[in-house]
Amino acid sequence: MLTKQRLRAVQNDSNVCADIEGFDFNAYDARDIEELRRFWLQYGVLRFKKTGISDAQQVEFSRHFGEFVIHPKQKQEGGHPTHQEILVISNAMKDGKPSGAMGNSEATWHTDTWFYERPPAGAILRGVTVPPSGGDTYFLSTYSAYETLPDALRKATDGRQIFFQNVYDKTGKLRLGKSEPGSRDFREWTGVVHPLVRAHGETGRKALYLGGTTEGAWIVGLPLDESAALLADLWDHTTGKQEVFVQKWDEGDIMMWDNRCTMHRRDGFDPSLIRIMHRTTTAGERPV
Ligand code: OGA
Ligand code: MN
Numbered sequence: 111m112l113t114k115q116r117l118r119a120v121q122n123d124s125n126v127c128a129d130i131e132g133f134d135f136n137a138y139d140a141r142d143i144e145e146l147r148r149f150w151l152q153y154g155v156l157r158f159k160k161t162g163i164s165d166a167q168q169v170e171f172s173r174h175f176g177e178f179v180i181h182p183k184q185k186q187e188g189g190h191p192t193h194q195e196i197l198v199i200s201n202a203m204k205d206g207k208p209s210g211a212m213g214n215s216e217a218t219w220h221t222d223t224w225f226y227e228r229p230p231a232g233a234i235l236r237g238v239t240v241p242p243s244g245g246d247t248y249f250l251s252t253y254s255a256y257e258t259l260p261d262a263l264r265k266a267t268d269g270r271q272i273f274f275q276n277v278y279d280k281t282g283k284l285r286l287g288k289s290e291p292g293s294r295d296f297r298e299w300t301g302v303v304h305p306l307v308r309a310h311g312e313t314g315r316k317a318l319y320l321g322g323t324t325e326g327a328w329i330v331g332l333p334l335d336e337s338a339a340l341l342a343d344l345w346d347h348t349t350g351k352q353e354v355f356v357q358k359w360d361e362g363d364i365m366m367w368d369n370r371c372t373m374h375r376r377d378g379f380d381p382s383l384i385r386i387m388h389r390t391t392t393a394g395e396r397p398v
Pocket of ligand 2: 374
């Protein structure tokens with residue numbers, strides 16, 4: 111009898127990602143899932159190269175990592191025709207309309223849906239159709255961002271909370287279900303308050319929590335200019351000084367990230383090329 115190939119995580123040249131080898135999407139058991147979970151918590155991002163799996167298999171696989179979250183874009187252009195659990199990220203047009211979310215534009219550094227009270231714990235993103243170049247996705251560790259803060263900056267984050275408005279998105283469009291606010295001061299708009307340094311719900315490790323943009327973010331209690339200066343320093347430190355893993359996509363690749371201790375961004379790409387990604391998202395805890 112053939113013995114099963116052992117599941118392994120091979121760390122990439124960064125502190126945030128490992129390649130998973132020896133995992134068979136057609137034949138895995140509870141022990142394999144347990145092991146993957148452990149690696150996911152250990153590394154932050156797991157990569158599976160050229161999986162060749164179907165949408166149904168992706169949904170089935172994702173089910174083992176928590177309850178599904180429906181991303182707001184799934185109720186808009188990012189809905190999947192048959193699998194409601196899947197968010198479609200695509201620049202392809204269908205009948206003159208976008209057939210997925212995000213188009214071909216660059217997405218700057220963020221954690222997913224930071225403007226929710228309970229942002230997702232994880233995302234599983236699969237390359238369905240990928241361009242020969244462009245549209246790379248980058249990851250960094252927000253554990254490391256916190257742990258490498260210079261003393262003065264770390265002290266400045268101590269016990270602080272961060273407010274994120276949730277009325278407009280990063281491109282200035284009203285978010286689903288929101289209307290124009292009455293006040294000009296975004297701090298009076300609706301939004302959420304999270305700890306600026308969060309303790310991961312499963313590992314207990316501390317991670318810096320910057321959300322997705324400095325605009326419409328406020329360090330609660332600080333004068334606006336001081337808040338803006340501190341946020342600028344924290345963003346510089348995080349996005350300028352951390353190790354970054356760059357994913358250059360092949361079809362079938364899967365990136366599975368822990369949204370509680372990582373940030374990601376993606377490059378824009380040539381609009382004449384088609385890039386289609388299918389993503390499943392799992393529920394997370396309220397940051398503490
Ligand atoms: C996401 C995202 C990056 C990409 O799915 O949350 O930011 O590479 N996508 O499309
Ligand atoms: Mn994202």
